[in-house]
Amino acid sequence: MDGLKDVILQYVTKEYLEDDSEPLDFETPLISGGIVDSFSMVSLKRFLENKYKIQIPDDKATPEAFDSVTKIASLVEEFVGKKG
């Protein structure tokens, strides 16, 4: 899963940030920090599911689990590991 965090960071930056926003890092609080609203989380979830051919159950896709790039990467790794 090399580069997973970079892929997520790049997607979040492109999807949610305005041109003049402060740059993000892996630990920036996304939902609790008001950068991503819980409504808009759905596109990130679907993007990850399509890209890594996984299914993240709704009960795992909580605002807490999506609150930073690092946390999202851990969640994705959990399900990528389960595929095989």
Add this chain to the structure above:
Amino acid sequence: MAYPEKIRGLYQEQIKGIQTAGLFKQERFIHSPQAADIEVEFPSGAPLKKVINMCSNNYLGLSSHPEVVKAAHEGLESRGYGMSSVRFICGTQDIHRELERRMTEFLGTEDTLLFPSCMDANAGVFEAVLTKDDVMISDRLVHASLIDGIRLCSAMHDTYKHSDMAHLEEKLQLHADKRLKLVITDGVFSMDGDTAKLDEMVALCDRYAAMLLVDDSHSSGFIGKTGRGTHEKCGVMGKIDIITTTFGKALGGASGGCVSGRRELVEMCRQRARPYLFSNTIAPVVVSGVLKVMEILSASTERRDKLEKNAAYWRKGLTEAGFVLREGDTPIIPVMLFNAKLSQDFSKALYDEGIYAIGFFFPVVPQGQARIRTQISAGHEIDHLDRALEAFIKVGKTFNILGKTKPEIIQMYGT
């Protein structure tokens, strides 16, 4: 009863928090009919002050029009005051169906259903026509009532960046597997006054087999050559699947709203939309007034033509005076101040000069985008606009923002 001091204190703390954050809203009491010239009591108990109203949704100046008032009186006499029922039990009069026919004809759709308000129309429409197998894709700046309706619906929800068609297309591709896709936008965005790119949106929806919903509350009656709305302006009459709109703004300004569009979708709302099923019918007096409004608008475009000229005159005056404005060509013309406190101080100074215009700031608009939202009416005469402009320039000079750019204003006042 269970309202001990502890609970009272909890709410008092919350209210105090709203006040401390500078977000406390105070009503201003108007002692006259809605019009360009109004008499206001503010703060409560203060002597009445005559001011020019620059912030109402009375776009066509019909809220107190004598013919509309007369028609409402006649409706009151002939159909009574209230119906004491929801529509489907015993709350539908002939005039309710007549207004639905008139709106269908005016908007160029297939059918229409009245709601107690457009807030109710937006609250009810999504759950009535979509299921959990579907997706709603909305512009990130849609009105709060659409957001509430979306929240009440079991379909998946995603958003696209404001008016960004490439981003919308990405989302249509991302959700290609969904049973139904519904794209959701305001026609004219209420805080910025810009218009949705409906021509491009219709083309995208055609390409990806998606339906399109437009809330035209800030458009119906005056946008487009004959005032039909943003779909007329963008050349896509007959191609919008659902239009929601209000009678509480240009169309008489009393209350009420509707869902208009494809016959089956409107029928689904009639069968399933909860605010329609479980809320009272629109009062006969209001329906009678709106029917007169529709008659006036169908007979002549004089009022929307005057509104268009007034809005262009006002925008030109503000631009030449050196204010920073939001781009657009609608009667919603925001004067950008960026700083929340500045917007409040500016509004107060305008009021002292006899101009009633409200400052908007976060969370009503995004952080750092505070503004005075001005709204022009066909009820304004050029003299009103000249006097208002004079006051804006005077106050603008006081705060030293005339001719200043956005970064310069932010440097002086912060965000």
